[in-house]
Amino acid sequence: MSNSLRVRIEISDGASIPDPKDRRLITAWSISFAGAILALVLLCVFREDPFWLMLQFISDGVVVTFEITILAILVSIPLGLITGLGRLSGIRAFNLLASTYVEVIRGIPLLVQLFFLYYGLGKFFGLGGIPAAVIAMSFCYGAYMGEVFRAGISAVPKGQSEAARSLGFNKAQTLLMVIMPQAWRTILPPIGNEFIAMLKDTSLVSILAVADILRRGTEYAGRYFNYFETYTLIALVYLIITLLLSKGVSFMEARLNYYER
């Protein structure tokens, strides 16, 4: 269990986070980013039709993709924190609840969860595509983030909470003022990875008739039958977004390391 967790933190299916200390100009990140931007610009300038028109057409899809991702992350971070605390808690009921949640969610593919919520439950509760997507993604990623929070919190040396408690801080103050500010450094990079993976996974919701990037692209392609061009552009747009996000995570990571020598 703890072994597989350690691997999860180091290796992820998301875009790799650039090393903030890497000051070299030519890196995997810069090659990919420059290449993607260049390809996008050249295509839009020299083949305005269909690429520039297509980009305008899918732009509201970009907004929807971000909307779902941001809402889902806002829900899944507190859910992950609570789950992680539950997994570390000595209170058996809390611990069991959190562990069961993680176990169940991790055993069901996200796409199946989406279908279950949208077609299964959604029909009873009149759940729209976007709310269903946000709920499914939040619960799914909340479980993964629970593991990240758990690992990050337990990576803070025990002496830190003992020092805080011995000064008279209560449990909540210790968590907020001493443990979490240190745990963020371990938690943030994998959370950033989850965020990026989540953004990519939102493409699954195009199946639920949610007009995200992929869905808008598919609509466009269906209208003009230029599948190759459309999916080339879609791939470039996703790539540029995830590369930008991974750079952002890398900057944040560097800022969080301010107190290291």
Added chain:
Amino acid sequence: MSANQPIISVRKAYKFYGQLSALSDVSLDIFSGEKVVIIGPSGSGKSTLLRSINRLETIDMGNIIVDGVDINEPGVNINTIRQELGMVFQNFNLFPHKTVLENLTMAPITLRKISGAEATGMALELLQKVNISDKAAAYPSTLSGGQQQRVAIARALAMSPKIMLFDEPTSALDPEMIGEVLDVMVNLAREGMTMVCVTHEMGFAREVADRMIFMDKGEILEEGRPAHFFDNPRHPRLQKFLKQIL
């Protein structure tokens, strides 16, 4: 409270880890202003005893009374009791994400509800006292071990505790830094602080201790003034232990 009532009273304390008894029928009274030094071989229960006094460990039987309060009674607010018990650890345990000054001011501002300016003033005085004023704005990772431990002592003092507990404060330090930390502790003792120290610095013990305690296998085997302790140890295991470390 009457003056001759102990400020810490450990009564018939037991602590078990499975089969192993880390504390076994330990009774100990410590009076205000007293300096008590605890020695004993590794695993003898010294840390367990010290950590039971501020309830970082809970004993399985017996009572521990601190400043008139039985700390293991249900309903006791341990956080307010801990504010009176400063603790210094072997590994310093400074908060790495806070500057030296913030390490000192965080607890008084949050828990004693004093103003930032007042806390800063007091913290700077304490840093002067432990000889490290020039490092107020530094982060702990940039300090040497000896400097970190002096900051850790100042951090505990910033809460104005009635009692200071030290758990082998110099054993993680390079030899050349031990002296600077012991100097701070000697000064603190001279000012009349009540101190309970687990340490193997026998020079310090001789100079400062009012009373020495020898523990082995979870029990207190001998107690006495340093002179008696070092020159006429009675218990064979204490004799053996002293031979090993001196």
